[in-house]
Amino acid sequence: MDAKQRIIAKARELGFDRVGFARADVPLDIDFERYESFVDSGKHGSMEWLASAREARRRLDGPEILEGAKSVICLASLYGRSRSEETEDPNLSKHIARYARGQDYHSGLRRKIRKLAAFVRSLGSEDRPVHARPMCDDAPVLERAWAARAGLGFVGKNGLLIIPGVGSMVLLGEVVTTLELEPDAPIAERCGACTRCLDACPTQAFERPFVLDARRCIAYLTIEHRSPVEESLQSKIGDHLFGCDDCQTVCPFNASVRNAPAGSRTVNRRYVPDERWSSFTLDDLVNLSEESYASLRQGSAVARATREGLARNAAIVIGNTRSLADGVTELESAATAHESEMVRSAATWALTQVRRRSE
Numbered sequence: 001m002d003a004k005q006r007i008i009a010k011a012r013e014l015g016f017d018r019v020g021f022a023r024a025d026v027p028l029d030i031d032f033e034r035y036e037s038f039v040d041s042g043k044h045g046s047m048e049w050l051a052s053a054r055e056a057r058r059r060l061d062g063p064e065i066l067e068g069a070k071s072v073i074c075l076a077s078l079y080g081r082s083r084s085e086e087t088e089d090p091n092l093s094k095h096i097a098r099y100a101r102g103q104d105y106h107s108g109l110r111r112k113i114r115k116l117a118a119f120v121r122s123l124g125s126e127d128r129p130v131h132a133r134p135m136c137d138d139a140p141v142l143e144r145a146w147a148a149r150a151g152l153g154f155v156g157k158n159g160l161l162i163i164p165g166v167g168s169m170v171l172l173g174e175v176v177t178t179l180e181l182e183p184d185a186p187i188a189e190r191c192g193a194c195t196r197c198l199d200a201c202p203t204q205a206f207e208r209p210f211v212l213d214a215r216r217c218i219a220y221l222t223i224e225h226r227s228p229v230e231e232s233l234q235s236k237i238g239d240h241l242f243g244c245d246d247c248q249t250v251c252p253f254n255a256s257v258r259n260a261p262a263g264s265r266t267v268n269r270r271y272v273p274d275e276r277w278s279s280f281t282l283d284d285l286v287n288l289s290e291e292s293y294a295s296l297r298q299g300s301a302v303a304r305a306t307r308e309g310l311a312r313n314a315a316i317v318i319g320n321t322r323s324l325a326d327g328v329t330e331l332e333s334a335a336t337a338h339e340s341e342m343v344r345s346a347a348t349w350a351l352t353q354v355r356r357r358s359e
Helices: 003-012 030-040 105-121 143-149 197-202 216-222 230-235 252-258 284-285 291-295 301-321 329-335 341-358
Strands: 019-022 069-078 132-135 170-177 207-208
Touching: 003 069, 003 105, 003 230, 019 216, 030 143, 069 143, 105 132, 143 170, 143 197, 197 207, 197 341, 216 230, 216 252, 216 301, 230 301, 230 329, 230 341, 284 329, 291 301, 301 329, 301 341
Parallel strands: none
Antiparallel strands: 019 069, 069 170, 132 170
């Protein structure tokens, strides 16, 4: 086997569902223009890191990523599960975006990507060393754009990478290397006239195809946003505690996984909901102690929302889904006694919604 085939075999051995290759020294064009328009118009909200290192996001062969890089190996790991497999998931986990229901994907995925990078380096020699940098959410890279260029899939109207036959519920990673590898052919965008993802967004966060205003996106509001949620958006958050999959679950390209019979494919255990979600309820989160939060956040991507953010989100979800008959003791307590003004405000709003619904 040549170097490319050996890398593909190693990636599959490590458990990656898809692998593709692209030139690292050819700058992005339309995807970079979309990125610049996104940050120039302030649609990234408080995520200031997205506006930094702009030129590093255009190409991968500079000093910010890897000087002299020739190729990028793009990797995808499927986390999506079928509806039938999700039936028995703990109740609280159903309020969490699917990628975050299990163990934090970063540690497991990064470990595999590092192993692949080490394998790529081993293809060099003392006279012609090969350098390789593993990346997984830790570098200023437009990973979906590079994955599309590498032929893994195409970027859909919701801005997510869609892999035909697999869907969009995938986690991405890259190995950038000085090894010159034959690039794969990109896949043409296949959304056609479909706008299901745009129409399904509860907050109408998409201005038009491929243009998302993160400041209205539920994933941003429940994970990255550190301030009170605008009142007009709170009711639209619905039952989403952490993240949102609505623009993915309606996508026809996810149907093959979503409708598959239980047990028809091997699911990485890291992506199956953790047992911890059986030990907590929305009420627990509203007045979560530091000790309990430490237990909940350990090895979980949900930690990204912070204890205060989870309490705010839980209050909003209760306000959107509960009646007085279901009980609101924790809300009443948080509305008057929570140490966070943001949580008190969210709990007060939620109580108003519950009482209005119960009238």
